[in-house]
Amino acid sequence: MKHIRGIIFDLDGTLVTSSLNFSAIKHEISCPDHEDVLSFLRSLPEQKQHEAMEIIHRHELLDAECSDWMPGAQAFVDKCIIENIPMAIVTRNSHHPTRVKIKRNAIPIDRVITRENSKPKPDPSALLQIAKDFKLPTGAMLMVGDYKYDLEAGRNAQMHSCLINYPSLPDYHHLADYTFEHFDLLHQAMFK
Secondary structure, three states, rough: OOOOOEHHHOOOOOOOOOOOHHHHHHHHHOOOOOHHHHHHHOOOHHHHHHHOOOHHHHHHHHHOOOEEEEOOOOHHHHHHOOOOEEEEEEOOOOHHHHHHHHHHHHOOOEEEEOOOOOOOOOOOOHHHHHHHHHHHOOHEEEEEEOOOHHHHHHOOOOOOOEOOOOOOOOOOOOOOOOEOOOOHHHHHHHHO
């Protein structure tokens, strides 16, 4: 992994814990179980979108106020700083709860893109913009996340992707170039 010179992280379930209950959110906004929440949101009339966004925002804010670093994530980020590896966060969350999580956990990553700033993952737009900002080829970038949208975004941007923080391999693990159960293993692979 010595070719990796820039890293993009997902936030929830990757750098910090998340207790978001997507089933409850979907139920509250009448989103079918099989549909993506943000895609469903875009299909609603404007007034219904606004009402649904308030519900989602409430859930995200409650989650943000009790978030903590994922095991090993803080040490990994600190090592990236020491090694001068530029880092960014791309999340499907909204801006305010994202800032609450970053402030609560003192996450030292300044470059943050939320769903208000770019199309949400798996769209690669945010990842490509970060690679451009970092002046790095996409092949030198790593997208680190815990869900298929993170891995798909990495592939769509022609970046390496890394699945992190799982108790057992999910059915979408084949989308990842690298898989690590937790950050300590990624740390060893990157910096040994």
